[in-house]
């Protein structure tokens with residue numbers, strides 16, 4: 001298994017970039033709207049897209065924070081469903097996976 005210190009650094013880097021992305025999206029969402037009616041409609045549509053991106057990013061932020069907690073608790077890489085080791089391959093693709101392929105189904 002990969003050195004957990006390396007995984008931790010990678011997850012923290014990813015977490016920071018997600019957090020700055022979220023605050024950027026927040027900034028855009030909170031910015032004022034145009035007084036023009038048709039422009040307002042376009043802006044609202046744009047807001048919906050950004051909100052979706054924000055929800056997605058926040059979901060990943062939570063997953064990464066949980067993964068970091070598991071590294072600290074020394075339970076990283078262990079499936080929260082069945083208690084078996086999560087395969088290295090799965091962790092490579094999804095470093096913050098909390099359960100194995102079987103339990104994720």
Ligand SMILES: [Zn+2]
Pocket residue numbers: 079080081082083084099100101102103104
């Ligand atoms: Zn499992």
